[in-house]
Amino acid sequence: MNLLLNDIGLQNALREKNLKAFADRFPGLAVKLHSSADKDIREADNVFHAFEAKNGEITASYRDVLLHSRYNPSSEAAKLLHTDFTAKADSIVFFGSGLGYGADEAARSFPSKNLIVIEPDPLRLLQAFSFFDWESVFKVRSCVFLLQADIQTVIAVLEHYGLRESALISAKAWTAHAQEYFSALGTLIARNRDKQDINERTLEKFGPLWLSNMCKNLAESVKLKSINRYKDGTSTLPFCILAAGPSLDEILPYLEKIKKRAVLVCTDTALRSCLRVGVQPHFIIVTDPQYLNACHIADLKAPESILITEIAVYPGVLRFDCREIILYASLFPLGRYIEECTEKREALAAGGSVASSAWDFARFCGAKTIYTAGLDLSYPANKTHARGSTFEERAHIISNRLKSGEMQNTTAVYANPAYNQDKKACDYEGNSLITDERMLLYAWWFESKCAAFPNVKTVSLSPAALHIPGFLLADTDELLALPEREKEIKAFCFLPKKDKADSPRDARARNIKALKTLEADLTELQHTVQNAAALCTRRCRTEADYAEVLHELTRSDERIYASRVKNLASLIFPPPARLEAIAAKSLPSQPPAPPQGDYKTAAAYNILKSKLIYDMILQSVDTHIKYLKKNGLFI
Incomplete structure (x- = not known):
C-alpha cells in the first residue's frame, strides 16, 4: 500500500517540498499557490479521489473520470509523450496538470525542449503537489507555468514559443474541472493555426506579386511621408472605423454629422459608399496589394482625405487623387530592408482584413474610444456588403434575368467554401447569424486586441453585427450626442507635423x-x-x-x-x-x-x-x- 494515500503528514510534507521548489523557480506564481494552500483542499473539492494503481503508483479520478491509468500511470504517460510529432516539437504543452506524470515524463525524456503547463485552477496543482514529486519538472531549463492566466495571455505565450511547433498534450479528465476555459482555449489555438496556414498559403500564392509591386513602387515611395507623425497624437478625439458591411447603410445618413465629432477612418471597400453620400473621410486605409483591391478606389477622388497604405500595394493606388499619401512600415522583407537604410516607419497590425489595420491605426494615434460601423463580419439578412460599395455595384452591373444581384448575393453566402452557420455566432442581441470561417478569424483578431489593449474602448454601432467579445454596443445617437470638434479634428489630421524625415x-x-x-x-x-x-x-x-x-x-x-x-x-x-x-x-x-x-x-x-x-x-x-x-x- 502506498504510504502517501493514508498519511496526511506525508502528503503535506511532499506538498511543502514541491511548493518550496516552485517558489524558488517561480516566486511570483508561488504567491497564488500559497494563498490557495491556506484552504482545505479536500473540503474545497470532494470530487477528487486519489488511490493506488495496480503497479503501486498513485493514480486519481475527478468526478469518477480517471486522471491516469488505474494500472500503470507512468507507462501511460510514456506512451502519450513518445510520438513522432512530440519528438520533433520545440515545445510540449500540457492542458491541465493531472497529477504530474505527463510533465515528469516530458522533463525526463525531453529536458532540452520548452515545457509549458497550463492550469487555471491553483487547487488542482496543489492536489498534484500533494501526491506527486515535481522535482524533475522544476529542473527543466525552459519551463513555464501558466497559472490562472487569461486565455489571451496563454495564446501570446504559445505564439512566442511557436504554436505550430508545439505538441499539445490534453486528456479529458485533466481539463474537466475547467472545461469551458480549455474549450475556448482550444478554439483560439485552432483559429490561430488556421490563420498561420492561411498566411503561408497567401504568401506562397502572392509573394511574386508583392515583390513586383514593391519594385515598381520603390522610387515613388521615397517621396512619401510616414504615419510616424500621428503616433500617440491624440487621446481625447474619438475615432470611427467605416467598413463595408451591410449595416453601414444605417450609418451613412448621419455620416456628415459624425465627421464633425470623430475622426473618420474608412476602409477602401467602404469609400465608394461614403462618397455616394457626399462625405470624404479623414483617412482611407488600403492594405491588399492585389489589382482587384485597387479597383475599389480606381475611379474615385477624395481630395480632402489622406490615404494610408504600404509599399507593396498595387502601383495604381499611389496615383490616387487625394490630399496626401502616407506609408506605414512594410510587411515584407524587401520593404523592411530599404526602410532600415532610409526611413524607419511605424508598423500597423495586419489581422487579415483592412478593418483590422484601420482599428490599429486609430489605436496607434492614441485613441481611447473607437466606434465601428459596417464591421458586421457576417451576412445579416443575407446581405454581403453595403449599398454603393464596389461589390454591390459590380453585382448590379453584371446582373441579368438569369443571374440577378440578389441571386449573386445568395450564392456568395451559401456557396462559400468557408460557409459557417455556427449557432454560437450571434449578434449583439443574441440572434443567430450566418458567417464564415474567414470572418470568425477576423473577429478573433479583434477580440485578442481588445484583451491586449483594455484601455481602448471599442464600440459597435450596429446591433446586427457579429458579437465580438470585448466590444461594447452603442446607438448612433450616443455618438451624435458628442460635442462637435471639427476644428480639433482638422488640426490633428491635416496641420503640418514636425517630421524628422530627410528632404x-x-x-x-x-x-x-x-x-x-x-x-x-x-x-x-x-x-x-x-x-x-x-x-x-x-x-x-x-x-x-x-x-x-x-x-x-x-x-x-x-x-x-x-x-x-x-x-x-x-x-x-x-x-x-x-x-x-x-x-x-x-x-x-x-x-x-x-x-x-x-x-x-x-x-x-x-x-x-x-x-x-x-x-x-x-x-x-x-x-x-x-x-x-x-x-x-x-x-
Whole structure:
C-alpha cells in the first residue's frame, strides 16, 4: 500500500517540498499557490479521489473520470509523450496538470525542449503537489507555468514559443474541472493555426506579386511621408472605423454629422459608399496589394482625405487623387530592408482584413474610444456588403434575368467554401447569424486586441453585427450626442507635423545608397548559395568524404544566416509544410540516422535535401534581382 494515500503528514510534507521548489523557480506564481494552500483542499473539492494503481503508483479520478491509468500511470504517460510529432516539437504543452506524470515524463525524456503547463485552477496543482514529486519538472531549463492566466495571455505565450511547433498534450479528465476555459482555449489555438496556414498559403500564392509591386513602387515611395507623425497624437478625439458591411447603410445618413465629432477612418471597400453620400473621410486605409483591391478606389477622388497604405500595394493606388499619401512600415522583407537604410516607419497590425489595420491605426494615434460601423463580419439578412460599395455595384452591373444581384448575393453566402452557420455566432442581441470561417478569424483578431489593449474602448454601432467579445454596443445617437470638434479634428489630421524625415533630395540619395547596398548583399548571397549548391554535387565515396562535405555545408549555412538579406528569400520561398511535401515527392525516403542506419546513406540524403533547399533559395534570390533590374533599380 502506498504510504502517501493514508498519511496526511506525508502528503503535506511532499506538498511543502514541491511548493518550496516552485517558489524558488517561480516566486511570483508561488504567491497564488500559497494563498490557495491556506484552504482545505479536500473540503474545497470532494470530487477528487486519489488511490493506488495496480503497479503501486498513485493514480486519481475527478468526478469518477480517471486522471491516469488505474494500472500503470507512468507507462501511460510514456506512451502519450513518445510520438513522432512530440519528438520533433520545440515545445510540449500540457492542458491541465493531472497529477504530474505527463510533465515528469516530458522533463525526463525531453529536458532540452520548452515545457509549458497550463492550469487555471491553483487547487488542482496543489492536489498534484500533494501526491506527486515535481522535482524533475522544476529542473527543466525552459519551463513555464501558466497559472490562472487569461486565455489571451496563454495564446501570446504559445505564439512566442511557436504554436505550430508545439505538441499539445490534453486528456479529458485533466481539463474537466475547467472545461469551458480549455474549450475556448482550444478554439483560439485552432483559429490561430488556421490563420498561420492561411498566411503561408497567401504568401506562397502572392509573394511574386508583392515583390513586383514593391519594385515598381520603390522610387515613388521615397517621396512619401510616414504615419510616424500621428503616433500617440491624440487621446481625447474619438475615432470611427467605416467598413463595408451591410449595416453601414444605417450609418451613412448621419455620416456628415459624425465627421464633425470623430475622426473618420474608412476602409477602401467602404469609400465608394461614403462618397455616394457626399462625405470624404479623414483617412482611407488600403492594405491588399492585389489589382482587384485597387479597383475599389480606381475611379474615385477624395481630395480632402489622406490615404494610408504600404509599399507593396498595387502601383495604381499611389496615383490616387487625394490630399496626401502616407506609408506605414512594410510587411515584407524587401520593404523592411530599404526602410532600415532610409526611413524607419511605424508598423500597423495586419489581422487579415483592412478593418483590422484601420482599428490599429486609430489605436496607434492614441485613441481611447473607437466606434465601428459596417464591421458586421457576417451576412445579416443575407446581405454581403453595403449599398454603393464596389461589390454591390459590380453585382448590379453584371446582373441579368438569369443571374440577378440578389441571386449573386445568395450564392456568395451559401456557396462559400468557408460557409459557417455556427449557432454560437450571434449578434449583439443574441440572434443567430450566418458567417464564415474567414470572418470568425477576423473577429478573433479583434477580440485578442481588445484583451491586449483594455484601455481602448471599442464600440459597435450596429446591433446586427457579429458579437465580438470585448466590444461594447452603442446607438448612433450616443455618438451624435458628442460635442462637435471639427476644428480639433482638422488640426490633428491635416496641420503640418514636425517630421524628422530627410528632404526629398536627401531621401533620394539615401534610397540610391540603400539600393547599391542591397545589390551587393544579394550578389554576395547569390554566390554563397551557388557555391553551396555546387558542393552538394561533389562525388563522395567514403564516410570521410561525406563528413567533409557536410562540414563545408555547415560553414556555408553560417554565411547564409549571417547575410543581411537572408530574410528576403522567405517572401517567395515555400512554407515548411510545402517544403516537406516537395522533399517527399522529389527525394527518396528518408533513411534512419546512425546508429540505427548507415552513415553514408543518411549523409547522402541530407546532402540531397540541402541541394533542394539551396536551389529554392537561389531561385528566390534570382527572382528578386530580376524584378529589381526590370524596374531599373539595379544596373
